[in-house]
Amino acid sequence: xxxxxxxxDWLDLRLGVRDILQxxxxxxxxPRNINVWYTLGATLLVLFSLQFITGIFLxxxxxxxxxxxxxxxxxxxxxxxxxxxxxxxxxxxxNVVILVLFLHMLSxxxxxxxxxxxxxxxxxxxxxxxxxxxxSLTGYLLPWSQLSYWATTVxxxxxGATPVIGEAMIHFLxxxxxxxxxxxxxxxxxxxxxxxxxxxxxxxxHLFCVRRIGVxxxxxxxxxxxxxxxxxxxHTDHSGGIPFFPNYVVKDLMVIAFFLTxxxxxxxxxxxxxxxxxxxxxADPFRTPPGIxxxxxxxxxYQLLRIxxxxxxxxxxxxxxxxFLLFLPFIDRGPERRPGRRPLFLGLFIVGxxxxxxxxxxxxxx
Amino acid sequence: MxxxxxxxxxxxxxxxxxxVIGAALAALTVWPFWRFLNPQAGxxxxxxxxxxxSQIEVGAAHFFEFRGHAAVLVQPAPGxxxxxxxxxxxxxxxxxxxxxxxxxxxxxxxxxxxPDGRVVGGPPPRPLPSYPVTVTGDQIRIx
Amino acid sequence: MSALRLxxxxxxxxxxxxxxxxxxxxxxxxxxxxxxxxxxxxxxGEPVAAWEGSVHAANAIGCHSCHGGDPTIxxxxxxxxxxxxxxxxxxxxxxxxxxxxxxxVEEDYLQSAxxxxxxxxxxxxxxxxxxHAVAVTTLDLINPESCSRCHExxxxxxxxxxxxxxxxxxxxLQATTERQHRLGIATDDQRKQIFAVRNDFHRLFHSVxxxxxVARSGxxxxxxxxxxxxxxxxxxxxxxxRLIGAGAVLLLALVTVLLGFLRHTYKKEEQSDPGAGSGxx
Numbered sequence: 001x002x003x004x005x006x007x008x009d010w011l012d013l014r015l016g017v018r019d020i021l022q023x024x025x026x027x028x029x030x031p032r033n034i035n036v037w038y039t040l041g042a043t044l045l046v047l048f049s050l051q052f053i054t055g056i057f058l059x060x061x062x063x064x065x066x067x068x069x070x071x072x073x074x075x076x077x078x079x080x081x082x083x084x085x086x087x088x089x090x091x092x093x094x095n096v097v098i099l100v101l102f103l104h105m106l107s108x109x110x111x112x113x114x115x116x117x118x119x120x121x122x123x124x125x126x127x128x129x130x131x132x133x134x135x136s137l138t139g140y141l142l143p144w145s146q147l148s149y150w151a152t153t154v155x156x157x158x159x160g161a162t163p164v165i166g167e168a169m170i171h172f173l174x175x176x177x178x179x180x181x182x183x184x185x186x187x188x189x190x191x192x193x194x195x196x197x198x199x200x201x202x203x204x205x206h207l208f209c210v211r212r213i214g215v216x217x218x219x220x221x222x223x224x225x226x227x228x229x230x231x232x233x234x235h236t237d238h239s240g241g242i243p244f245f246p247n248y249v250v251k252d253l254m255v256i257a258f259f260l261t262x263x264x265x266x267x268x269x270x271x272x273x274x275x276x277x278x279x280x281x282x283a284d285p286f287r288t289p290p291g292i293x294x295x296x297x298x299x300x301x302y303q304l305l306r307i308x309x310x311x312x313x314x315x316x317x318x319x320x321x322x323x324f325l326l327f328l329p330f331i332d333r334g335p336e337r338r339p340g341r342r343p344l345f346l347g348l349f350i351v352g353x354x355x356x357x358x359x360x361x362x363x364x365x366x
Numbered sequence: 367m368x369x370x371x372x373x374x375x376x377x378x379x380x381x382x383x384x385x386v387i388g389a390a391l392a393a394l395t396v397w398p399f400w401r402f403l404n405p406q407a408g409x410x411x412x413x414x415x416x417x418x419x420s421q422i423e424v425g426a427a428h429f430f431e432f433r434g435h436a437a438v439l440v441q442p443a444p445g446x447x448x449x450x451x452x453x454x455x456x457x458x459x460x461x462x463x464x465x466x467x468x469x470x471x472x473x474x475x476x477x478x479x480x481p482d483g484r485v486v487g488g489p490p491p492r493p494l495p496s497y498p499v500t501v502t503g504d505q506i507r508i509x
Numbered sequence: 510m511s512a513l514r515l516x517x518x519x520x521x522x523x524x525x526x527x528x529x530x531x532x533x534x535x536x537x538x539x540x541x542x543x544x545x546x547x548x549x550x551x552x553x554g555e556p557v558a559a560w561e562g563s564v565h566a567a568n569a570i571g572c573h574s575c576h577g578g579d580p581t582i583x584x585x586x587x588x589x590x591x592x593x594x595x596x597x598x599x600x601x602x603x604x605x606x607x608x609x610x611x612x613x614v615e616e617d618y619l620q621s622a623x624x625x626x627x628x629x630x631x632x633x634x635x636x637x638x639x640x641h642a643v644a645v646t647t648l649d650l651i652n653p654e655s656c657s658r659c660h661e662x663x664x665x666x667x668x669x670x671x672x673x674x675x676x677x678x679x680x681x682l683q684a685t686t687e688r689q690h691r692l693g694i695a696t697d698d699q700r701k702q703i704f705a706v707r708n709d710f711h712r713l714f715h716s717v718x719x720x721x722x723v724a725r726s727g728x729x730x731x732x733x734x735x736x737x738x739x740x741x742x743x744x745x746x747x748x749x750x751r752l753i754g755a756g757a758v759l760l761l762a763l764v765t766v767l768l769g770f771l772r773h774t775y776k777k778e779e780q781s782d783p784g785a786g787s788g789x790x
Contacts, residue, residue, distance in 0.1 A: 384764055391757070
């Protein structure tokens with residue numbers, strides 16, 4: 001014990017470590033009725049870190065060049081020891097990340113945690129969600145497979161529905177008239193450098209807000225009452241609550257372990273779910289594979305574009321939905337957070353979620 | 367406040383098991399990532415190089431790449447072959463072959479090795495590592 | 510027309526206008542043969558539908574690959590002899606027609622009893638394989654109904670029997686490469702080797718020489734051994750991966766459950782004492 005104690009005292013004397021730990025762990029109190037949904041933020045932090053780690057490892061052998069990209073991925077999969085594992089973890093991990101992002105966002109919506117004073121936290125979070133989708137989309141192209149090539153062709157093509165500047169937008173996104181080496185270059189730069197940098201800034205902002213404002217109290221239970229809007233800054237503390245460490249950390253770790261189990265199961269036993277057959281054929285700009293579909297999280301958007309009579313209308317509806325969600329805290333401003341007392345919101349929530357699920361399944365089946 | 371003793375011991379046991387399994391998992395995870403960064407570990411040891419007999423005359427030397435390093439094949443007498451690492455054991459320069467003197471000579475600090483790899487002069491501390499050579503017909507296999 | 514199809518055709522159009530279109534692939538969208546004949550009914554339209562489900566269509570072998578002509582021209586000019594249009598081959602022209610690609614098979618066929626009777630009532634390629642709807646050949650093509658159109662089934666049955674084991678092996682190995690390829694294993698080498706053996710093997714039975722077929726069928730199994738071993742080694746590696754995976758998943762699941770129990774001990778404490786935080790770990 002002696003050495004450990006002395007090292008700790010040494011650090012404490014210089015940096016006040018004991019104080020930091022107390023404030024952020026044992027004396028950091030959380031509401032007594034806190035539930036399992038509050039663990040998803042920590043889970044995402046771990047899952048994103050894993051994406052960063054596996055991504056950096058893949059970068060060691062990946063070659064961002066249309067001539068060599070596919071072969072370099074083949075080499076990772078076949079010649080580099082455990083390369084298959086690193087790639088499967090990265091591919092499956094991206095899907096698990098998106099899944100948890102959805103859950104995190106849905107629970108925040110349901111518990112109305114985005115409301116005053118947490119509007120900025122929500123906006124950071126929603127931007128993180130959008131950046132994550134962009135990271136998925138750009139990462140998709142890098143292996144330069146048939147799937148990469150045609151999924152990117154279709155995705156960038158949809159920008160063409162914008163009136164007047166449509167054609168110019170496609171040209172800009174692709175760096176040329178068709179998906180090619182310039183598209184790979186810009187997508188690579190975005191995927192490994194640009195978007196992660198933006199992501200890190202947004203995640204930093206999000207975490208700062210969470211810690212600065214304090215965790216919201218779940219709007220459930222007989223003694224819950226909506227907070228009255230304050231006129232000055234006020235950190236939401238939960239006196240008489242449970243300490244973050246060890247009580248809630250254990251729950252965080254449990255949910256993290258659960259999703260890691262899911263990730264390992266997917267990477268080892270069902271990598272095909274993340275990598276359809278076309279992912280193993282080299283890109284061929286002259287041959288469109290039949291029935292190519294976007295990833296599951298884009299299926300709803302894809303199906304919406306298909307059922308609306310006009311593609312531009314589809315883009316408007318999608319853009320409207322994104323803008324609505326982004327600015328939701330400024331549209332839905334009442335202090336009430338209990339779902340039972342917000343029938344209009346609850347109705348919208350259920351209809352929206354059901355619509356998303358139906359469109360997804362429909363897009364998958366059709 | 368204090369918790370009941372049974373709860374505390376139960377908690378301790380659970381935390382210890384989680385810690386042990388977690389540490390084991392973390393250690394196991396390091397291995398694939400370590401191997402990932404060492405793609406040629408092991409495989410290099412199995413590597414052999416085959417050289418055509420016509421490429422090396424009696425009294426001459428032939429330099430080639432072997433297991434990631436420079437290596438050299440010599441034929442001091444007709445039909446007699448020997449292969450060595452061409453990396454000087456002193457500071458790692460590549461030795462040259464002096465046909466007139468029939469020695470390996472290191473240009474960096476004038477280290478000298480005999481055609482069987484022994485140190486015959488200069489600062490090298492150890493002989494040049496040798497590699498097994500097998501001759502089948504016109505093919506000379508090293509490794 | 511669906512939005513995706515629209516997108517794809519639009520992007521193809523884009524490709525068409527921006528890049529030289531010199532590759533056979535993508536024939537489906539660009540061929541004037543298909544756009545005109547597809548709209549016709551009866552004898553002139555039927556081949557289109559038949560071809561669509563064929564092994565040729567699956568490998569982007571279009572009309573002009575066999576019939577000649579120029580599918581990029583959208584008028585009758587596409588079918589002018591100057592553009593290499595061959596049209597419908599006469600019966601004796603069928604073996605060289607198919608032999609443009611299937612050269613080895615043509616050679617063995619022409620030397621066989623079948624080939625010797627070409628034009629004199631003997632069978633040619635289409636007699637057994639059909640034409641536009643041609644499918645990947647299986648041994649079932651040798652059957653009493655088909656063979657006894659011309660002669661007794663006996664000898665054919667003998668040949669089929671001698672081929673069966675090798676054919677089964679080839680089919681099995683091909684299926685294995687497909688399965689491994691689906692998991693990202695590079696099986697190109699093995700697939701090419703199997704394909705080469707399969708091709709020679711198919712030549713063999715076009716000789717329809719019972720003795721030769723019986724004598725040489727085993728030779729092909731020998732040639733497949735190295736490939737079979739490589740695929741076997743990969744399968745063993747794959748099952749090893751599953752074993753590692755099962756271990757990892759089980760341990761992680763165990764950690765999840767243990768942490769659940771650990772959390773429960775705190776939960777109990779929180780409920781029994783609704784005033785303050787918990788005690789030390």
